[in-house]
Amino acid sequence: xxxxAHMARGRWSSRMAFILAATGSAVGLGNIWKFPYIAGExxxxxxxLVYLICIALIGIPIMMSEVMIGRRGRLSPINTMALLAKSExxxxxxxxxxxxxxxxxxxxxxxxxVIAGWALYYVLEAGSGxxxxxxxxxxxxxxxGMVGSxxxxxxWHTVFMAMTMFVVARGVSQGLEKAVTTLMPGLFVILxxxxxxSFFEADFSRGVxxxxxxxxxxLSGEAILTAMGHAFFTLSLGMGAIMIYGSYLPDDVSxxxxxxxxxxxxxAVALVAGLxxxxxxxxxxxxxxxxxxxxxxxxxxxxxxxxxGVIIATLFFIMxxxxxxxxxxSLIEPxxxxxxxxxxxxxxxxxxxxxxxxxxxxxxxxxSFNVWGDPLLFGKNFFDxxxxxxxxxxxxxxGLFIAIFAAWVMHRRTAREALxxxxxxxxxxxxxxxxxxxxxxxxxxxxxxxxxxx
Ligand code: TRP
Numbered sequence: 001x002x003x004x005a006h007m008a009r010g011r012w013s014s015r016m017a018f019i020l021a022a023t024g025s026a027v028g029l030g031n032i033w034k035f036p037y038i039a040g041e042x043x044x045x046x047x048x049l050v051y052l053i054c055i056a057l058i059g060i061p062i063m064m065s066e067v068m069i070g071r072r073g074r075l076s077p078i079n080t081m082a083l084l085a086k087s088e089x090x091x092x093x094x095x096x097x098x099x100x101x102x103x104x105x106x107x108x109x110x111x112x113x114v115i116a117g118w119a120l121y122y123v124l125e126a127g128s129g130x131x132x133x134x135x136x137x138x139x140x141x142x143x144x145g146m147v148g149s150x151x152x153x154x155x156w157h158t159v160f161m162a163m164t165m166f167v168v169a170r171g172v173s174q175g176l177e178k179a180v181t182t183l184m185p186g187l188f189v190i191l192x193x194x195x196x197x198s199f200f201e202a203d204f205s206r207g208v209x210x211x212x213x214x215x216x217x218x219l220s221g222e223a224i225l226t227a228m229g230h231a232f233f234t235l236s237l238g239m240g241a242i243m244i245y246g247s248y249l250p251d252d253v254s255x256x257x258x259x260x261x262x263x264x265x266x267x268a269v270a271l272v273a274g275l276x277x278x279x280x281x282x283x284x285x286x287x288x289x290x291x292x293x294x295x296x297x298x299x300x301x302x303x304x305x306x307x308x309g310v311i312i313a314t315l316f317f318i319m320x321x322x323x324x325x326x327x328x329x330s331l332i333e334p335x336x337x338x339x340x341x342x343x344x345x346x347x348x349x350x351x352x353x354x355x356x357x358x359x360x361x362x363x364x365x366x367x368s369f370n371v372w373g374d375p376l377l378f379g380k381n382f383f384d385x386x387x388x389x390x391x392x393x394x395x396x397x398x399g400l401f402i403a404i405f406a407a408w409v410m411h412r413r414t415a416r417e418a419l420x421x422x423x424x425x426x427x428x429x430x431x432x433x434x435x436x437x438x439x440x441x442x443x444x445x446x447x448x449x450x451x452x453x454x
Contacts, residue, residue, distance in 0.1 A: 036274045043219065075341060126316070229396065
């Protein structure tokens with residue numbers, strides 16, 4: 001590719017920029033909102049251990065595969081898959097793997113934006129002291145009032161989508177890179193500040209015990225599969241987000257090393273988020289296994305009772321917004337890049353069109369919490385259906401095919417060259433994991449998700 005084409009397409013200015021962007025994608029609602037409550041529901045320690053094993057054996061190898069494929073193709077996931085299938089002499093229909101990824105990105109972002117909108121709303125509620133000394137009933141009514149109001153949800157969904165598309169429209173270096181290099185350090189600072197608070201002011205030791213003391217009797221088969229599914233979601237794998245980020249990666253950066261760094265950072269943020277949330281929850285006499293309401297209902301009760309709670313709560317929800325924002329841009333980037341390639345249009349036009357489509361699907365999710373809450377299919381409403389279809393079916397399926405492509409379709413030599421791994425033993429370990437371990441594990445998640453087993 002010519003120097004000029006590089007500039008037109010965009011590229012991360014450094015290895016650090018890529019690490020922040022990929023970590024920004026990975027660290028999201030999944031780490032701060034979802035991980036703590038699924039760990040809580042599944043008994044803590046033993047679940048956390050299984051999740052860590054999944055990150056190491058499935059997550060890191062697939063992340064390396066996605067970055068490798070992306071950098072080799074240097075196009076949107078759809079055209080990258082088409083290009084590599086051609087150069088490896090494989091079936092041109094591999095392009096549909098890219099198509100599924102782009103579609104999954106639209107669908108995930110459409111509901112992700114609605115939840116991110118809750119976080120925006122809670123920044124204002126927390127900042128104006130609504131939770132201070134509030135009873136659990138009062139806090140529940142704040143939450144119910146928010147999700148019960150179509151206007152409120154649609155307003156904040158719209159604000160969040162506008163924030164996302166504003167960044168994406170400005171392109172890789174002026175938009176994405178600037179956003180992640182500002183927001184991610186902010187996120188880390190807030191998270192560490194909250195950790196210090198939790199350490200000195202809350203019931204830290206009980207939080208540690210809850211997250212790390214492994215009681216295997218509490219570990220069900222379903223919990224193991226939940227841990228695997230979450231490893232995918234939290235690392236942003238299976239739909240081409242990390243692939244497109246890899247397509248902007250300079251040639252001389254080590255893929256193995258950066259994939260390990262990003263995975264470790266993502267895992268650290270999830271664990272530290274747990275170490276912030278659980279000690280605060282326990283110190284205020286509340287329960288850990290609170291389900292999806294942990295962050296939006298249980299935690300605000302604790303914030304309301306503690307000294308300095310207004311500031312701590314506001315910072316917490318700002319951090320949640322930052323995390324969601326840097327993830328959202330990665331969910332839509334594959335579609336924006338593809339739109340530009342297909343129609344030769346500007347990033348602004350691509351962002352407006354793809355953003356509008358996402359916003360429109362999101363309206364269905366926003367209404368699922370109120371006027372359109374009745375089940376549509378399989379006892380699930382629109383929001384639950386989208387969540388199930390994307391997280392439990394499309395991502396594992398995408399991950400499975402990415403693994404198959406990287407380890408069975410691509411020639412071993414091409415893969416090794418694309419990864420630029422000098423260490424033969426490590427390359428063989430990667431190849432073995434992606435060839436055998438990952439596909440079997442992913443197949444298990446998939447079968448569980450569609451109810452064949454477990
Ligand atoms: N990883 C993010 C989170 O934990 C969500 C996310 C961003 C994502 N991009 C993705 C999930 C791509 C799956 C695929 O919140």
